[in-house]
Every structure is written in C-alpha cells, then in structure tokens.
Amino acid sequence: MKLRFARKHLCIPYALFLALFVIAPILIMLYYAFTDSEGGFTLMNFASIFSDITALSAVLSSVSIALLTTAICLIIGYPVAYILARSGLKHGKTLLLLFITPMWINFVMRLNALKEFFALINILDKSAYFNTVIGMVYDFLPFMILPLYTTLIKMDNSLIEASQDLGANKIKTFVNVVIPQSMPGVISGITMVFMPSMTNYVISDILGRSHITILGKLIENYFMQNNWNMGAAISMMLLAVMFVFTWLTGGFNDDAANAKGVGL
Amino acid sequence: MDDKIIQLIGVSREYNTGIAVDNINLYVKKGEFITLLGPSGCGKTTTLRMIAGFEVPSSGQILLNGEDITKIPPYERPINTVFQRYALFPHLNVFDNIAYGLRQKRVTAVYENNKGERIEKKVKLTRKEIEEKVSKALKMVDLEEFEKRNVTTLSGGQQQRVAIARAIVNEPEILLLDEPLGALDLKMRKDMQLELKEMHKKLGITFIYVTHDQEEALTMSDTIVVMKDGTIQQIGTPMSIYNEPKNSFVADFIGESNICSGTIVGDKKVKFINHVFDCVDDFPLNEKVDVVVRPEDVFLMDEGKGQVNGVIASSIFKGVHYEMAFMVGKTEIIIQDTIERKEGERASIYIKPEDIHIMAKEFVSNRYEGYINKRNRVCFAEGEFDCDVTKLYPGSTLDEEGYLVLTTGEKLDLTNTEVIVEVGLKDIEIIDNDEDGDACGSIVSIIYKGDHYQIIIRTDEEEEDFVVDTEYVWNENDRVSVKIPPEKIGLKLKVAEGTRR
Numbered sequence: 170m171k172l173r174f175a176r177k178h179l180c181i182p183y184a185l186f187l188a189l190f191v192i193a194p195i196l197i198m199l200y201y202a203f204t205d206s207e208g209g210f211t212l213m214n215f216a217s218i219f220s221d222i223t224a225l226s227a228v229l230s231s232v233s234i235a236l237l238t239t240a241i242c243l244i245i246g247y248p249v250a251y252i253l254a255r256s257g258l259k260h261g262k263t264l265l266l267l268f269i270t271p272m273w274i275n276f277v278m279r280l281n282a283l284k285e286f287f288a289l290i291n292i293l294d295k296s297a298y299f300n301t302v303i304g305m306v307y308d309f310l311p312f313m314i315l316p317l318y319t320t321l322i323k324m325d326n327s328l329i330e331a332s333q334d335l336g337a338n339k340i341k342t343f344v345n346v347v348i349p350q351s352m353p354g355v356i357s358g359i360t361m362v363f364m365p366s367m368t369n370y371v372i373s374d375i376l377g378r379s380h381i382t383i384l385g386k387l388i389e390n391y392f393m394q395n396n397w398n399m400g401a402a403i404s405m406m407l408l409a410v411m412f413v414f415t416w417l418t419g420g421f422n423d424d425a426a427n428a429k430g431v432g433l
Numbered sequence: 434m435d436d437k438i439i440q441l442i443g444v445s446r447e448y449n450t451g452i453a454v455d456n457i458n459l460y461v462k463k464g465e466f467i468t469l470l471g472p473s474g475c476g477k478t479t480t481l482r483m484i485a486g487f488e489v490p491s492s493g494q495i496l497l498n499g500e501d502i503t504k505i506p507p508y509e510r511p512i513n514t515v516f517q518r519y520a521l522f523p524h525l526n527v528f529d530n531i532a533y534g535l536r537q538k539r540v541t542a543v544y545e546n547n548k549g550e551r552i553e554k555k556v557k558l559t560r561k562e563i564e565e566k567v568s569k570a571l572k573m574v575d576l577e578e579f580e581k582r583n584v585t586t587l588s589g590g591q592q593q594r595v596a597i598a599r600a601i602v603n604e605p606e607i608l609l610l611d612e613p614l615g616a617l618d619l620k621m622r623k624d625m626q627l628e629l630k631e632m633h634k635k636l637g638i639t640f641i642y643v644t645h646d647q648e649e650a651l652t653m654s655d656t657i658v659v660m661k662d663g664t665i666q667q668i669g670t671p672m673s674i675y676n677e678p679k680n681s682f683v684a685d686f687i688g689e690s691n692i693c694s695g696t697i698v699g700d701k702k703v704k705f706i707n708h709v710f711d712c713v714d715d716f717p718l719n720e721k722v723d724v725v726v727r728p729e730d731v732f733l734m735d736e737g738k739g740q741v742n743g744v745i746a747s748s749i750f751k752g753v754h755y756e757m758a759f760m761v762g763k764t765e766i767i768i769q770d771t772i773e774r775k776e777g778e779r780a781s782i783y784i785k786p787e788d789i790h791i792m793a794k795e796f797v798s799n800r801y802e803g804y805i806n807k808r809n810r811v812c813f814a815e816g817e818f819d820c821d822v823t824k825l826y827p828g829s830t831l832d833e834e835g836y837l838v839l840t841t842g843e844k845l846d847l848t849n850t851e852v853i854v855e856v857g858l859k860d861i862e863i864i865d866n867d868e869d870g871d872a873c874g875s876i877v878s879i880i881y882k883g884d885h886y887q888i889i890i891r892t893d894e895e896e897e898d899f900v901v902d903t904e905y906v907w908n909e910n911d912r913v914s915v916k917i918p919p920e921k922i923g924l925k926l927k928v929a930e931g932t933r934r
Contacts, residue, residue, distance in 0.1 A: 325518075325520065327516050327517075327518065327520035328520055328522060330485075330487050330507070330514075330516070330520065331514070331516060331520040331521075331522070332522075332533070333486075333487075333506065333507040333508045334485060334486075334487075334507050334508070334512075334513055334514045334600075335508075335513065335533050335534035335537060335599070335600075335603065336508050336534050336537035336538060336603070337508055337533075337537045338506070338508050341537065342508075345533075346522060349522075349524040350523075350524065352524075
C-alpha cells in the first residue's frame with residue numbers, strides 16, 4: 170500500500186505527546202489514588218482527606234486565599250481593563266504593555282524582590298496569609314486584565330449608545346449593558362486567576378515563609394514523604410473540583426472558549 | 434408659536450482628519466418626515482448623531498422646541514434612535530430589549546397623603562404599564578408572538594422591527610433613523626419603507642431619516658436635505674428636488690438625468706446640442722450653463738418632426754420602459770420611453786420648455802493660490818508644475834541664470850513670489866500612474882455631462898480640487914495624478930510685484 174500524507178497526520182506528534190505526558194500520568198495518578206501502599210484497591214485515601222486536620226485546613230486556606238485573590242484581582246483589574254479598552258486613551262496599547270511586561274520577568278525573581286520589599290517595610294513577619302494574597306494578586310493580575318481587556322475592546326460601541334439613547338445614564342448603562350456584555354471576559358479572568366492561586370505554593374513558600382500550607386504544598390509534602398497514594402488522591406480531587414468549576418462557569422461552551430482563546 | 438421642533442444653527446463638526454459637517458443651518462417642523470440624503474462621507478450621519486447627542490458640535494447650536502440642547506447628554510433628550518446595525522442588546526430577549534427604555538423612565542405621579550396634601554413624586558412605570566406598552570409596540574411591528582425570543586436568533590428584518598419597536602415604545606418627540614434599511618434585501622426594504630411611512634402617519638412624531646438611497650428618500654420623505662462634503666446642497670420637497678435640482682451634483686445624485694453644457698442665447702432661450710430651445714428660467718445673456726433634462730421628459734419622434742435629429746445608439750429593456758441612448762453628434766441623451774426604437778434608427782427628440790432645467794455652471798475654471806519656487810516652477814495643490822513665468826510680466830524674458838528680465842531691463846528673482854493660478858477644465862490631463870504626473874490625488878466625484886465626464890480629483894493633504902472635463906471614464910476612488918501643459922497654466926501676481934534684486 171502506498172503511504173499517503175493527509176492533513177490529519179499533522180497531529181501525530183501532538184497525539185504522541187498527549188498520550189505520553191498527559192494521559193499516561195493521569196492514569197498512573199488514578200492508580201495511586203485508588204490503591205494503598207501495598208497496591209490493593211481502597212477509598213481510604215479520599216476518606217482521610219476529610220478526616221485529617223492538616224489536609225482540611227490546607228483545603229480551607231487554599232480556597233479562601235484563592236477566593237480573596239480572585240476578588241481583589243477583579244476589583245483592581247476591571248477598572249484598569251475598562252479604562253484601557255474604552256476611554257480612547259492615545260497610548261492605551263502602551264499602557265496595557267506596562268501591565269503585561271512583569272509577566273516576562275522570571276517569576277521566582279519577582280517574588281524574591283517582593284519578599285525583600287516586604288522585609289524593607291517590615292511586614293514580612295506580620296501575616297503569612299496576607300503576604301501570600303498580595304503576592305498572588307501581584308502575580309496573577311495580568312491574567313485578569315488581559316481577558317477583560319479583550320472582551321471590552323471587542324464590545325460594540327453602538328450598544329452603549331443605544332442604552333444612553335434609551336434614557337440610561339452612564340452608571341446604569343455600565344450596570345445594564347457593559348457588565349453583562351463583559352461576562353465572558355470576567356469568567357475567563359476568574360478561571361485563569363482562581364485555579365493557579367489554589368495550588369501555587371511557591372508564592373506561599375517564599376512570601377508566607379512556609380507558615381502557610383495550601384493544597385499544592387500539601388501534595389508536595391506527601392510526595393516528599395513517599396506517600397504517593399495520598400498525594401495522588403488530593404491531586405485527583407483538585408482536578409475534579411476544577412473540572413466542575415469550569416463546567417459551571419460555562420468554560421466548555423464555544424462562546425466562552427473563544428473569549429478565553431483570545432485572552433490567551 | 435412656530436412649529437420648528439429642532440433647529441440647527443451654524444453647526445459644524447471637525448475631527449482631526451477634517452471637517453465632517455461644515456456650518457449647516459437647518460430646521461425640522463413638528464411631525465415632519467425629513468430625510469438627510471447624500472453619498473457616504475457627506476456628513477449626514479454625523480448630523481444625525483449630533484441631534485441624538487452622541488457627538489457634540491465643534492461650533493453652533495442645536496435647539497429643541499426653542500431650547501438649547503447642544504450639550505445635553507443623549508439620555509436626557511426626548512429623542513430615540515434606530516441604529517444602522519440595530520444595536521439590540523444580545524443578552525436580553527425581545528421583551529426586555531423593548532422594555533429597556535421604559536424601565537429607565539420616571540413619570541410624575543400625584544399622591545394625596547393622609548393630611549390631604551398633594552405630593553408630586555417621580556415613580557417608575559409599573560410592571561403592568563410596561564407590559565401593555567411593549568405588547569402595543571410589538572403589535573405595531575407585527576411581532577406579537579416574539580416576546581420571549583432571543584434577539585440573536587431573529588432574522589435581519591425581525592431584528593429591524595425590534596429595533597424600531599424599542600425606539601417608538603418610549604413615545605419620543607423625534608425618531609432618528611440611521612440607514613435602518615441598509616442591511617435588508619430589496620423586497621423587504623420596499624415593504625419596510627411603506628410600513629415606516631404608515632407608522633409615521635399613525636404616530637404623528639417627527640422622523641429624521643438618513644440614507645444614501647435617493648429612491649428611498651423620494652418615496653418616504655416630506656422634505657429632503659441633500660448633502661455633500663458636509664454642506665447642504667438643497668432642501669425641498671421630493672418633487673422640487675427632483676424637478677428643480679439646484680446644481681449638477683443634486684441632479685446627478687437624484688435619479689437619472691442628462692446634463693449638457695449650454696449657452697444662454699436670448700431671453701429664456703438656451704442653446705445646447707446645437708439647437709436653440711425655449712426654456713422657462715431667466716439667466717443673463719451669453720452665460721455658460723448646465724442644462725438638466727430627465728430621461729422621461731424627452732419625447733422621441735420620427736426624424737424631422739422634433740427639435741433635434743439624431744440616431745438611436747442603444748436600447749435596453751428595463752421592465753416598464755426602454756432606456757435608449759440617443760446620439761446628437763458626440764453628445765448622448767438618455768431617453769426613457771415605453772415604445773422602443775431600434776438601434777441605428779434615425780429619429781428626433783422634443784423637450785418641453787418647462788422640462789429644461791438650467792443651472793449656473795459650478796466650475797468654469799480651476800483657481801489656486803500658489804508660489805514660484807527656485808527652479809521657476811509653480812507650486813500649488815501639493816504639486817510642482819512647469820510653467821511660463823514670463824506671463825507674469827508682459828514682454829519679459831528669462832536669462833540664463835533664471836532671472837526674469839523685464840522690458841525695462843530690470844532683473845527679478847521670482848523665488849517665493851505668490852501667484853494666482855488658473856487652469857481650464859479641459860487643460861488638465863489625468864494619468865493612471867500616481868507618480869508620473871505633477872500632483873496626485875483621488876477621484877471623489879464623476880458626473881456625466883452628455884459628451885464628457887466632469888471629474889473632481891482631490892489631493893490628500895490640503896484637499897485641493899482639480900476639476901477636469903474629459904472624454905474618458907475613470908472610477909471613483911481611483912488614485913491618479915495630473916499633468917498640465919505649461920502653456921495652459923494661467924499665472925497672475927497675487928501681490929503687485931516679486932522680490933526685487
């Protein structure tokens with residue numbers, strides 16, 4: 170038989186990559202999550218997450234830090250994105266670049282700089298919790314601004330004019346038209362900030378000086394202690410939570426996926 | 434009381450890129466259906482947006498019922514707009530879209546409190562009132578069953594109807610319509626035209642309509658305002674605009690017309706296509722004029738029986754009538770008639786005196802202000818042209834070094850001498866390649882005048898115009914350059930003399 174090159178063959182390299190580095194590891198993780206140290210099937214790993222105080226407190230602080238970070242990012246990011254996208258600034262693009270350039274500087278370097286700054290103004294030892302939140306906001310803010318900016322800049326100006334034409338003043342127009350129209354951006358911004366801030370333990374390690382344990386750290390700890398089963402179980406649970414979250418916010422819809430695609 | 438609902442007084446709107454609306458004066462009567470008509474970029478939409486409040490005039494005043502509303506924001510004006518691309522809120526259904534304006538509204542209600550005092554209060558409309566008004570508006574646009582539908586699932590025509598309902602439900606004093614039928618197909622457009630006209634009658638509110646479609650304007654309006662380059666060309670009823678166009682732009686823009694060059698040869702007598710016609714307009718003797726005759730006003734007769742003989746050059750069936758090109762020498766007259774005459778047939782034409790419309794010629798020649806540069810070339814309209822500088826001083830000559838030697842023996846350096854340049858319409862040559870000529874620009878207007886085209890080429894920066902009469906057809910928006918033979922450039926000193934040496 171003659172070997173024919175078809176367009177679908179172009180995806181072979183990625184399919185291999187996907188199988189080796191995404192699907193296989195997940196299967197391995199699943200195996201460990203549902204087995205005990207002897208290799209027998211068990212659900213004990215999941216049960217002990219909810220009975221173990223350390224694990225529970227890690228879940229709680231992870232969720233609360235992630236929620237707080239996301240909320241602050243949204244409160245800071247929305248006005249910035251709105252001004253950049255809609256107020257017709259002459260140098261809007263340049264300003265946007267200013268907000269994004271920090272992303273190009275090495276992440277660990279940025280965090281250590283922030284740590285030194287905290288030490289300088291004497292707040293490094295005050296609250297590991299808030300230091301972590303500030304660090305996360307600092308790191309993830311661009312991920313909130315970017316998708317918001319892209320949805321706001323795409324918004325049809327005639328909708329705003331129509332709203333004003335129909336008697337709504339600027340504030341009402343903002344509430345009734347701008348916010349609903351920018352929802353895809355809000356959702357993808359939230360997704361892009363909330364998910365990493367649940368697990369990014371490097372920030373809590375450096376800025377919280379390991380006084381605070383979030384889920385990511387907990388997983389690392391279990392793996393370091395050679396308890397792969399527990400580590401895998403928590404990872405799987407996190408994966409499930411994120412899956413549900415994405416599904417609830419419509420992240421699998423075509424529309425939202427498009428908005429996110431532009432955001433990235 | 435005068436019944437002017439809206440008045441524009443000396444209104445201009447400038448952008449960084451140029452003037453969109455240039456000092457226009459206009460009033461609209463209460464209950465009138467007025468149409469702003471013109472080609473794209475003529476300033477009609479900008480004018481509408483200033484009335485709506487989306488744009489603030491750079492200068493001038495807008496009065497609503499005699500009160501200045503120039504700086505009042507759109508949400509405080511009793512004016513609603515139907516947008517070009519509908520601008521329906523995609524996150525709301527049909528009902529909520531239409532109810533949007535009603536929900537913003539506050540009406541004054543009078544209460545009596547327990548002490549028997551009357552208290553005035555601003556209140557929202559009740560849910561029931563809103564529902565009643567919305568369903569009435571939906572009925573008006575024939576969309577009764579559509580309340581719960583998502584607007585994004587509607588067809589263009591249905592979205593258009595929702596947009597109209599959303600505006601009229603607020604009972605505005607003025608309804609603005611910005612090319613609302615532009616996105617619909619021909620059949621639907623015709624139906625909507627009649628429906629809108631019907632609606633205008635029923636509602637009794639003032640309609641201000643913007644379109645570039647002359648037929649639409651003629652069908653629907655009480656008054657038409659023809660605009661071009663940010664200025665008003667003519668205001669009048671559809672009938673008067675059609676029958677008595679003020680200039681060749683209006684004549685050409687409104688319907689088909691024959692525009693020929695003519696000369697006044699006597700009292701109410703005009704000569705064109707080599708024949709003296711009686712006419713009804715008074716113009717000074719020997720004046721060069723443009724003559725406009727509508728194709729349906731030309732009667733075809735057997736050869737020798739009419740006023741001018743010629744030959745049928747082509748004939749096309751157009752449904753109701755035939756459109757025939759009738760050649761008198763090199764001049765073409767378009768005729769619409771229900772009886773066909775075959776190509777090549779000889780015939781003659783007759784035109785009634787009242788159907789001959791005479792207009793003063795807009796352009797007799799091109800005039801520019803310019804200066805002479807170091808190389809004794811003349812600069813104007815963003816170009817540099819060879820010219821005969823000795824024309825500036827009769828009898829003068831040029832010496833080898835480029836100085837002008839007068840008859841008195843005096844030597845002049847002409848550098849930077851300011852001059853008035855005059856060039857005839859037929860003396861400018863258009864060149865396809867925009868680098869081969871001496872100045873370049875884009876074609877902004879083409880008007881056919883019987884035996885030639887009148888083309889206006891506008892330069893990019895200073896927006897100077899070259900008006901050119903040519904036999905060759907070009908396309909609007911073409912980039913071209915112009916060349917002028919040196920001997921055809923007329924030069925006059927702007928000030929009495931050049932720099933003396």
